Amino acid sequence: MRVFVTGATGFIGSALVNELVTAGHRVLGLARSDAGAKSLRAAGAEVHRGSLENPESLRSGAAAADGVIHLAFIHDFSKFKDNCEIDRRAIEALGSALAGSDRPLIVTSGTAFSAPGRLATEEDAPAVSSDSVPRVASEEAAASVRARGVRVSVVRLPQVHDTEKQGLITYAVALSREKGVSAYVGDGTNRWPAVHLLDAARLYRLALEKGAAGARYHAVAEEGVPVRQIAEVIGRRLNLPVISKSPAQAMEHFGWLGGFAGLDCPASSALTRQQLGWRPVGPALIPDLEQARNLEN
Numbered sequence: 001m002r003v004f005v006t007g008a009t010g011f012i013g014s015a016l017v018n019e020l021v022t023a024g025h026r027v028l029g030l031a032r033s034d035a036g037a038k039s040l041r042a043a044g045a046e047v048h049r050g051s052l053e054n055p056e057s058l059r060s061g062a063a064a065a066d067g068v069i070h071l072a073f074i075h076d077f078s079k080f081k082d083n084c085e086i087d088r089r090a091i092e093a094l095g096s097a098l099a100g101s102d103r104p105l106i107v108t109s110g111t112a113f114s115a116p117g118r119l120a121t122e123e124d125a126p127a128v129s130s131d132s133v134p135r136v137a138s139e140e141a142a143a144s145v146r147a148r149g150v151r152v153s154v155v156r157l158p159q160v161h162d163t164e165k166q167g168l169i170t171y172a173v174a175l176s177r178e179k180g181v182s183a184y185v186g187d188g189t190n191r192w193p194a195v196h197l198l199d200a201a202r203l204y205r206l207a208l209e210k211g212a213a214g215a216r217y218h219a220v221a222e223e224g225v226p227v228r229q230i231a232e233v234i235g236r237r238l239n240l241p242v243i244s245k246s247p248a249q250a251m252e253h254f255g256w257l258g259g260f261a262g263l264d265c266p267a268s269s270a271l272t273r274q275q276l277g278w279r280p281v282g283p284a285l286i287p288d289l290e291q292a293r294n295l296e297n
Contacts (some may be wrong), residue, residue, distance in 0.1 A: 003208065004061040005109075006052070006090070007071030009036040011165050012157075015201040016069065017043045023205055030057070030067055030072065045137065051286040052086050055093035062200035067104040067208050070094055077256045084134035088141040095145025095152065105152045106160025106207050107142045110135060111193055111218060111267040114156070119223065122156075122216040122266040150214040158193035158220050158267060160200050162282075165292045168192075171257055171275065171293050173234055182235035182242045185250050185262030195221040196282025206276040217272045221280035222250045224266030233286060237295035 003020055007013040008029030010210050017040070027045035031037040037047040048064070050057020052072050062068045070091060073082040091107055109244050113133050114120035130137040139154055146152045159167035166173075174183040195203075200219045207217050228242075235242035251258035272278055289295065 001066045001208070002028060003050065004028045004030070004065035004068045005045075005071065006030045006058070006069070006094075007073065009039050010071060012160055012197065012200055013071045014039070014043070016071065016198050017045050019198075019201040019205050021045065025205075027073040030061060052090045055089060056062050057251035058090055058093040058154060060099045062105075064066070065103070067106075068094050068098065069106045069204055069208060071108050073108070080256070081134040084130065084137040084225070088137040088217075090128075091138060091141035092145060095141075095148065095150040098151070099145070099149045102151055104208055104210065104211060105145065106204060107138055107152060107154050109138045109142075109154050109156045109157045111158045111220065112263060113204035114262055114267065117264050119277055120218075120265065122218050122269075143279045146214055153207055153211040153213065153215045153217065154225075155204055155207055155217050155219055156267070157200065158195055158218075159285065160195055160197055160219070161285050161288045162197040163288050163293055166285065166289065166292065167194075167295070168198075168257065168260055169230060169234075169289070170294060172230070172261075173238075173292075175254065175257065176234050176238055176240055179253070180240060182231045182240050183245045183253055184228045184231040184242075185245055185247060185263075188226060188231060188244065190227050190262055190264035191224025191266045192227060192230070192263075193220045193265065194225055195219045196284075196286035196288070199282045200292065203272070203276070203278050206278050210276050212275070215275070217276065217292060218267050218269040219272075220267045221282065222284055223268055225285050227261070229286060230289065233289045234295065236257040237292070238297060
């Protein structure tokens with residue numbers, strides 16, 4: 001299968017390109033720069049020049065492929081709402097090239113806002129709209145293009161980690177260095193789900209090959225890691241005090257990360273494992289943090 005991948009040079013995208021090429025697929029990767037194009041060629045992929053802000057480049061990439069995996073997202077949290085709307089338009093552009101065909105489109109979302117405070121499953125629709133949580137725009141766009149005849153499914157990501165990066169925890173590490181403390185909210189028993197990078201990449205491939213239209217898949221290996229445990233590893237590795245912040249103090253201390261720091265958002269992947277035969281085998285989050293290069297002094 002010839003697969004158009006957006007975000008193909010990113011953290012997850014680079015692993016996905018390798019996963020797809022190794023499995024015998026041909027990859028057409030979106031590249032914004034000469035450096036990105038060079039890395040794609042080195043990985044055995046074809047290059048399609050364009051960007052999320054150029055809908056026509058997305059349409060032409062999708063039109064040239066047998067399936068599409070959409071991973072790209074602009075990680076500038078100072079313009080988070082704007083970037084979520086760019087993502088919405090990107091999904092709509094990709095979908096417009098696939099409407100009426102049986103070619104799959106896989107859209108990326110997150111597990112955090114499906115069922116805060118209880119174990120979220122793949123059957124849970126987002127508990128909020130993009131009016132209150134902008135990132136939900138991706139799932140709203142997926143529903144919109146499905147209504148126009150696109151074979152679309154959603155992969156929801158938790159904290160994706162290896163020893164180089166760990167999702168939102170990477171930002172928490174940088175903040176801890178800046179503030180001189182590693183903090184959590186309340187008693188720190190709120191939980192974040194997690195998955196190793198290579199397990200996440202393999203799930204995207206399985207969703208491409210076996211996924212059903214309209215399905216949601218959870219790339220969850222660990223249902224919920226207590227945030228206090230995460231903060232304690234950061235504190236120990238950086239030799240910093242570990243402290244609690246009240247919910248009222250969270251936004252002041254964490255900034256934009258405060259919206260996530262106290263969130264309890266465990267998630268299950270039982271249906272995903274059953275439907276796709278996915279079995280995560282990579283290291284767990286805490287062992288990866290114990291070896292993380294970004295926590296070296």
